[in-house]
Amino acid sequence: MMFSPRLFRPSMLLAALALIALIVPTWLPSPARALDDETGTDQVIDNSQADFASGVFQRTVVSAAPSSPTNPDVVGAIELAPVGALNRNNWTTSAAALPQALSDAPVVALGRYLFVIGGATSPIANEENRSSYIYRGVVNQATGGFETHAPVAPGNDSFTAISIPAVDPGSECDTPLAARSRAGAVAVPATTGTNLGYLFIVGGSMYDQDCATYDFSTNIVQRATVDANGNIISSGWSAPSSWRFPTLDDSGNIITATDSPDLRGVQNVQLVHIRTSTGNDYIYAIGGLSIAPSQFLREDVYPHVFYTKVGANGNLVHPTGASTQTVWQKLANLPFPLHSGTAIAAYATSGSSQNAAIFLLGGCTDVECNTLNTSVYRADVNPTTGALTWTNQVARVGNSTQVINIQGRQGVTGLSFNNRLYYVTGSTATGSPGASGATATIPVAIYGDDFLLEDLTGSGTYVVGTNEVSDYVLPLPNKRLNAAVAIVPAVPPDNATTQVNAAWVYVVGGSNETNQPTDTIFFGGVGGANESTGTNRASEGWYYSQPFEVLTSGETSRLLAIKWLTDLNRPPSNPEADIRLQFRAVVTSGTCRESDFDPSMAPTNPSRWRDLDSDTSSQLRSQHGLNIIRLIDAFPTEEIQATCMQYRAQFIQDPGDRTFSPKLYYVAVEKVVAAKPDILIDTFDVTTNSGSFANISLTLRNLRRNSLAATRSVEAASGGGSFFVDLCIKRRTNPSTPELTAVPAPNPSAGSSATPSCATVSAQVPKHTLVPGATYTILLSAWVNSQTNQSADWSTIFGEPGTYDIGIVVDYNVMAGEDAEGRSNNRGENVSPPNGIIRTVTIIAPPSPPEPKNPKVFVPVVFR
Incomplete structure (x- = not known):
């Protein structure tokens, strides 16, 4: 927009001071807004334990302090987390039980819903003992217990049974199957729509007498869709062939031919879901065991790492978009093959950046678990591409890092919460099935914002809680391997005066020391001040x-x-x-x-x-x-x-x-x-008398959204001084053709000395007059010529007969403190089209000369 470069705007003051010329200071437009403080209302954000428990913890916990609260406090505080072994007094056996004893059944959570997927009902591999159901339980987030209902077989009063659709299990069998154990599973919360999220089931161990006399690993990858009420939508199941777990050819490439006899499945895979700070959802499949009896009874442990991306609609897609035949991309191998361990998603925020990593713990490095993994590895996740960078330098020692070892366990599971790693049950014995080494402990480690494990005792101890005698957590009879674990947010009551928890952790099913599957569920609270028995706090x-x-x-x-x-x-x-x-x-x-x-x-x-x-x-x-x-x-x-x-x-x-x-x-x-000024054009009329120009009636009002509460005074919003109103007056060459079809809008970039290029006359409005709801009328005598800065000569402006168009611009220089909403009607769009108010009058004779009045006294000009 072009405008005439004006160095100043005049300010006039009419005074009747007995022929004495007075120099009167004017309102100087402020270069910066003068903020003002007010007395407002308080909105309490967090006060009680229930309030604080809804937040995100990083080495902190919610507690019941103080014991005698004083105004404005109620019971509830945040403090540094105690570090040490878990407090077994915080754990209990749930009154709810699974509908059947299950081992090797992954469990995932979405919201307050737990989903127990498949599983084995006996320890015999060559037997049709796999569950074909997903058992769904609903958690009471206040107590940690399960809601009950009328039992419907094959479920019970705590769990509803949902059938898993049968799918072609792969090259090992031509019969569609649903039942499986030892699958990997993750839950992915939805990012759009009304559904709660998705369950992904990867691989698993299958058996059917029509297929083989030996159990085999399937390459099925299935998705279930969960609605807002925690129900699995029957039409929301999907298992395209491009989703199948990948098999590599001799060159290390993924086989994409769906009828290839070389296709393999996987079980006991370390599966993990990561949502990055950029909003990408990735699923990683790390290692795993592959049993393929038709391929000469082949049993292999994989060092491979694959990943796929979850689209917004819940479909799997190739993470780089490089293939439509498979959704999986191969990443760099692990240093060793691994199965039956645990991959744990970990998150930390450093500065303004949220980062994600994967910790890899436990597991077996050979088929029969004769060697247990004691190394701790971490993969840092690239938030944009999902690529992994692995390291075994996972612990902090002074200002450097080091490798650490952890107790080797097979059939182990785990999770992360509050910058803690929970290494859950499993077996410390070698060999298969290793039931004699089943554990009741849940060792704990704590990591910093850089994902480095912290020394918990000051003597080089990075993991605590491994002693089966003094550190056991699960209530008797308690030892488990091949159990599953999930976490559900807690909802403490507002009036709680005792210690509460931020979340509930559930240890579900698994086999006992005699290798028999169980139906028990243990649960305990985490994120509370009594989570640990330790007296030391995080630093x-x-x-x-x-x-x-x-x-x-x-x-x-x-x-x-x-x-x-x-x-x-x-x-x-x-x-x-x-x-x-x-x-x-x-x-x-x-x-x-x-x-x-x-x-x-x-x-x-x-x-x-x-x-x-x-x-x-x-x-x-x-x-x-x-x-x-x-x-x-x-x-x-x-x-x-x-x-x-x-x-x-x-x-x-x-x-x-x-x-x-x-x-x-x-x-x-x-x-x-957050009130703002809003300068409205209350009235704007141009009148004539007997064909001569008579008057311009202009009244402004400061009122936003028709609400005094939403309106702020102009002076409070933008400081003292004044702002300008400009009129653009054009005589038509052809009376039937408008000469002025639009007036310029306010221009935040114009600068304080700028004038609209079309401006004919201008006037100043003192800011202090426009308090919320107030009006201000500009007198005819207050207008000055925009070019000469002298008092407007209406006889000259309307001196020639003809038709005139008169448009208005309020606060062209944006000096009144309005926001964009307020500026939108500064040409009068509230009552006329977007080109602004344009009045039209017909002049027959020039205006009558004004009656003599007191002499005019001009104040100093001001810069605009």
Whole structure:
């Protein structure tokens, strides 16, 4: 848009001061908005244990502190996690049991639903003893128990049975089969639509008398779709041939011919799902055992690593798009073949970056499990491509890293929560089946934000809880191998005064010390202050709140202050214990989730993480007791608005006393409606008298969305001074053809001295007059010539008879503090088409000269 480069705008003041010329100061447009503080309302974000339990823990836990809460606190706090072996008193045997005894049955969770998939009902391989069902249980997230219902066989009162569709099992058999054990399974939450997510079942051990007298590994990959109520949709099953588990040819390439006699299946595969920070969902199949009796009784242990990508619709696709014949891509091999171990998805946030990794533990390096893997490997996941980078340098020692070993176990499972690795049951015995070495322990390790395992005792101990006598966790009779494990978020009651948990962990089925499958389910709470028997605390940790809405009367909020209550009564042995609080805020349209925030830490990013410092007199960030940060003081040049907000807290202690932990009791935000000015054109009329120009009636109103609460004064939003109104007046050459068809819109890039190129006359509006709801009328005498900066000469402007078009532009330089919504009607679009208000009058005779009045007194011109 072209405009005349004006260096100044005049300001006139009519005064009747008995022929005395007075120099009167004018309103200077402010180059920057002057923020103002207000008193708003507090929105408590987290206070009780139930509030805090909904967040994300990284070496922190929710606790029932303090025992005697005081205003504004209630029972509930976040503190550093105790480190040590799991507390068996926090575990119990569920009153619910599986509908049948099962071993080698993977279990996955979606929301509050557990799905137990297939499994073996006896330890005999050459027998039709595999389950063809998925048993679904519904968890009471407050108690950890299972909801009950009228039993329907083959399910029971706690589990509903869903039949797995039979599928061609591969080259080993021509009979469609459904029953299997030793499959791999993962659950992938949906990212779009109303469904809860998807279950993927990979491979497994099958047997049927019509197929062979020997069990075999299948290459079936099946998907089930789970609706919002946890039901498996009968039409949501899928198992295309391109999804089948891959077999490599002699050159190491994936065989894509679906009728190849060389195709193999897999069982006891280490399967894991990763959702990266870029929103990609990958499934990794690591190692595995392949039994192919028709191929000369071949039994192989794989070192191979394959992966596939889950599309938004739940279909598997090739992760690089390189093939349509197979959805799998081969990655670099493991250093050794492996089956019957566990691959654990791990997540950590460092700075503003969320990272993912896979820990690989336990398992057998040969078919009969004569050698157990004691190495710990970690694969770092590329968030964009899904590629893996493996390392065995997994532990921190000083400022360097080292290799560590862990107790070898077969038939082991595991999971990660709160930056902890849980290495769940299994057998420490070599040989197959190894039932005599079944365990009741769940060893624990803790990793930092860089995925390095931490020394838990200060003496080089990275894994604790392996002693079957002193560290057992599962209640008697308790030892299990080939069990499965899953985790479900807990929902503590709001009024809880005893210790609660952030999640429930379930150990399902498995074989006992005599190798007999069991129907028992053990469960225990994690993420609580009594999770561990240890008295030492993690040296530091993070807590992330869930993203939460921060609306005021249904409108976008302007954030005024962040408040938090702490217990930092630091002992002399821990003088630098501290809590560092950060927050981020974003304006969204109808959503409030992690992906709504721009992760960039650039100072220009309005949704970046912002540091809060309540103890400016020292290196510490928080004070003992109530901390209040007025955002106008912390960020004087920013007006922070939000519909969605999130905070995170870093807990830090001096490692000189690891029995101490700082505590966070309460977090709140003070807010008001994020009101903005909205300058409306209330009236705009051009009138004539006997064919001569008579008057311009112009009244502006400051009212946003027809709500005083949503309206802010112009001065508060943009500082003192004034803004400008311009009229574009054009005489038509042809009376029937408009000379002015559009007027320019306000231009945020125009600069304070710019004038619309079409402007004929201009007037200033003092900002302080436009408080919420107020009107301001521009008198005819207030207009000045836009080119000469002298008082408007209406006799000259309308001196020639003809038809005139008059358009209006309010605040062309965008100096009133409106947002884009407010600026949208600054040409009057609320009452006329998008080209703005354009009035038309016909002049027959020039205006009558004005009556003599008091002399005019001009004030100094001001820069625009």
